[in-house]
Amino acid sequence: MTLADTPTTIPQPATYGAVLGSRHVVRLLAGTLTGRLPNGMVSVGLVLWITGGGGTLAFAGLLAALYGLASGLSQPIKGRLMDRFGQTRVSAPAVLLNSGCVAALPWIGAGGHPAVVTAVVGFAGMVTPPLEAGLRALWPAVLPDLGRRRVVQALDTGSQGLLYIAGPLLASWLATTHGPDAALTATAALGLVGTAVVLTAAPSRTWRPAATNTSASSSRLTGGGLVLLFTALAGTGFALGAMNVWAAGMASTHGLAMLSGVLPAAFSTGSFLGGLIYAHRTWPGTTTAQLITTASLFLIGWLPLLAQPGPRTAIALAVVPGLFLTLIITNGFHTVDSLAPASRTTEAYAWLILSVGTGQAAGTALAGTLAERPFVLAALPAAGAATALAILILARRKLGPGRPLGRHRRIRRDEPQHVNSPALEGDVYMAVQIEWKIVHSCGHEVTHNLVDRPADKRAGFARWLGGRDCTDCWKAARDSDSAAKEEWLAAKRAEEQQAALAWAEQFDMPPLEGPERALAWGERSRFQLATTAYTGLVSEGSWDEADWAVLEEKIRTVTRAGWWIDQRDADGSDLPELLDAATSEDRGTENPFR
Numbered sequence: 295m296t297l298a299d300t301p302t303t304i305p306q307p308a309t310y311g312a313v314l315g316s317r318h319v320v321r322l323l324a325g326t327l328t329g330r331l332p333n334g335m336v337s338v339g340l341v342l343w344i345t346g347g348g349g350t351l352a353f354a355g356l357l358a359a360l361y362g363l364a365s366g367l368s369q370p371i372k373g374r375l376m377d378r379f380g381q382t383r384v385s386a387p388a389v390l391l392n393s394g395c396v397a398a399l400p401w402i403g404a405g406g407h408p409a410v411v412t413a414v415v416g417f418a419g420m421v422t423p424p425l426e427a428g429l430r431a432l433w434p435a436v437l438p439d440l441g442r443r444r445v446v447q448a449l450d451t452g453s454q455g456l457l458y459i460a461g462p463l464l465a466s467w468l469a470t471t472h473g474p475d476a477a478l479t480a481t482a483a484l485g486l487v488g489t490a491v492v493l494t495a496a497p498s499r500t501w502r503p504a505a506t507n508t509s510a511s512s513s514r515l516t517g518g519g520l521v522l523l524f525t526a527l528a529g530t531g532f533a534l535g536a537m538n539v540w541a542a543g544m545a546s547t548h549g550l551a552m553l554s555g556v557l558p559a560a561f562s563t564g565s566f567l568g569g570l571i572y573a574h575r576t577w578p579g580t581t582t583a584q585l586i587t588t589a590s591l592f593l594i595g596w597l598p599l600l601a602q603p604g605p606r607t608a609i610a611l612a613v614v615p616g617l618f619l620t621l622i623i624t625n626g627f628h629t630v631d632s633l634a635p636a637s638r639t640t641e642a643y644a645w646l647i648l649s650v651g652t653g654q655a656a657g658t659a660l661a662g663t664l665a666e667r668p669f670v671l672a673a674l675p676a677a678g679a680a681t682a683l684a685i686l687i688l689a690r691r692k693l694g695p696g697r698p699l700g701r702h703r704r705i706r707r708d709e710p711q712h713v714n715s716p717a718l719e720g721d722v723y724m725a726v727q728i729e730w731k732i733v734h735s736c737g738h739e740v741t742h743n744l745v746d747r748p749a750d751k752r753a754g755f756a757r758w759l760g761g762r763d764c765t766d767c768w769k770a771a772r773d774s775d776s777a778a779k780e781e782w783l784a785a786k787r788a789e790e791q792q793a794a795l796a797w798a799e800q801f802d803m804p805p806l807e808g809p810e811r812a813l814a815w816g817e818r819s820r821f822q823l824a825t826t827a828y829t830g831l832v833s834e835g836s837w838d839e840a841d842w843a844v845l846e847e848k849i850r851t852v853t854r855a856g857w858w859i860d861q862r863d864a865d866g867s868d869l870p871e872l873l874d875a876a877t878s879e880d881r882g883t884e885n886p887f888r
Contacts, residue, residue, distance in 0.1 A: 313445045318436050318497050323446070325495070326429045327453060329389070329488025332481045333422070334461020336361050336396070339481055340415065342466070343474035347404025357415045364419030366651040372424040373644030376431075377637060381498045385423040389489040392421045397482035400475035423489050426454070427643035430627055432497045447627060452569020452620040459559050500763075519633045522689035524645055526589075527626050528653030529682030530619070533596065535657025536674035537561060537612075540599070543671050548605050560609045564616025572621050580834065581628045582693045588621035589683040596676035602668065615675070622682075623650070629693050653678065730756045734764040754863040787818070794821035801846070808855035816855025819862035824849055826866030835867070848873045854880045 314320055337358035344354035376384045395418035402411060429450065437443040468477040492498050541557035544550075579587070595615030603611060626646055634642035657678055664670050686693070730752065733739050742759060744752045794817045797803070806816045827845070831837040852858070852873060857880040861872055 313437070313442045313449070316437060316442065318495055319446060321495050322429060322432060322436065322492060322497065323450065323453070325488050325491030326425045326450075327457065327488070329423065329425045329485055329492060330454070331457055331461050331464070331488065332396070332485040333365070334458040335465040335477070335481045335484075338462045338465040339469065339474065339477040342469040343399065343478055344404050346469070346474045349404055353408065357412065360412065360416050361419035362651070363655070364416050365422040366648050366655075368420045368422075369424055369427065369644035369648045369651075370641055373427045373641035374638065376424060376428060376640045381428050381431075381501055382493050385425065385428060385489055385493055388421045388423040389486055392418050392423065393482040393486040395421075396478055396485070399478050404474070423485070424640070424644055425489060425492060426647055427640050428498070429492070430643045431640045432501055435501060436497050444624075444628075448569040448572045448620060448624050451623045451627075452566045452572075454565075456562060456566055459562055462555075519689065519692035520630070520642065520645070522685055523626060523629055523633070523693060524649035526682045526685035526689065527622070527646060528649045528656070529678045529680075529685065530589075530592070530622055531650035531653025531655075532657035532660075532678030532681070533592075533615075533653075533675040534619075534650075534678075535654035535659075536661040536671070536678060537657075539658055539661035539665060540671050540675065541612075543665055543668060544605070544608060547668060550605055553605055553608075556609055557612050560612040561616040561619075564613035565619045567613075568617035569620035569624070571617070572624065581625050581632070582690055585622065585625040585629060585693065586683070586686050586690060588618045588625060589679070589686050592618040592622055593676060593679035593683050596679050599672045600669070600676065602672060615679070633693070728752075730759075732756060732759045734760065734762060738764040740764050754861065758863040787814075790818050790822075794818045797821045797825070802850075804850055804853055806855040806858070807853050812855040812859060816858045819858040820849070823858065823861055823864060823866065823869060827869040828866070830866040831869075845870055845873070851881050852876050 340357045340361065341354040344350075344357065372384055372388065395414050398414060399411070402414065404411075430447070433443050433446060433450075437446055465477045465481065468480050538558055542554045544557060545553035592615050595611075595618060598611050598614070599608070627643065630642045630646055631639070657674065661671055661674050664674070728743060730742050730744055731739060732742055742756070744755060791814055798805075798817060798821070803820070806813055806820070808816060828842065831845075832839070832842050848870075857876060861869075864872060
């Protein structure tokens, strides 16, 4: 049996319980959802506040649109600032200004000067904290395991639709029972509390983006793959915007006002359920293939609406396209992860969010002008979904992940070089350097002298250092939270050890040799490097099962635990070369074959 016989290369458990039980996950999810709840409350709160004070519905609608437009257009700028200065220094002042402006509206009064009210609302929208993009940037640090990260990202995306159900209902209830001023005050308070919960969590406080070459990063963020992805997702947003107007048209046609809210609620419920189903198991295919497949199903889900169904049937049918929305957005974020430079991930996430929002606004606007044509109105969501699918199909070659770069492959002159990599001259490697400038995960840059390490192990050790805090930060964190960290590390190592043992038994891997204290570590290192190699060489590369079977036999020949520990930070695509370089001392004295 080979790894190719197994549908996933990450056998570690990724259940809902395991994910939600991981440290910081529930706090970050709950804080972000609470902090973003005002996004679903502000529009209703502003309308009820203005009309309750004797203002016109047109002016109230203008304010609600202005808030949403300012919030969306400013997302990439706030994401770029977050990538440069960290989350606390951007979101903390943003939420204070945003909540202060919203809370000041009752003091100004609905009958205040329209220009003043408009300026305050526009500024409040412009400084909404970028919680969604920020949370996406935190998940790799909070959940390094890819399987668990896939689960939490699907839960994150799926639950967002509920914000636009709970938010308007909460704002309406507060305005009815306590007055419109109370609704705005509560909106400001929820945004402040939710953002504070996120920013005071350790992952947010210590998060820093990876440092890369600035000019290379700039060119990559506007590369063809990302631009086409954002354009396609704008088509998805267009379908959402047109759906809201279609729901209002259905309410008018059938004389049932509740349909204007029930139909979007049914769609959002489908989105939430789709996220739960998607996160429940590992799905076959690459991210690009999943993105195109779910976009196709999203389009198919809209087609029955062309038959102009009755109210009950329409409610049931609205759930179907909703099932696939979470899958599209989640795979969109995964595609951004593979295309965007590490130093600008938050900004890239913000552009994705803005693309969906811009498409949604365009869909609402166009559908509004065609509201008197029921058949055309029902066809607009499908038109947006079809546009998104067509762009994704045309762009599929630019969206797929490239084959992982091995040390045996030459790097082109125009490819960006990472800080934690050896120096290059043209297309040829120079002598392996001794002094390495390492940008640690805490954001501090430290020069390390690795002369005491073999030349072929310096790059791996440098990568290992780059993924950890510098010595000073590590000591400070250890002193402040030593007991909790020890408990967390022990649980994580036990989990990884269980997965490694199950993998070794499944694929008939021989026991490792060496000191007793190194055996468990070596088993974990072998398991992680082998599964990573399978992903890079077979799942995402050009190898077939026969190629992997040959390499798998070579894996069995190396039984020294210390060798696997030394290679624990190597690239998976380098495993064939590393195995060929192993000496007789690394291969043990017994026959490892079955």
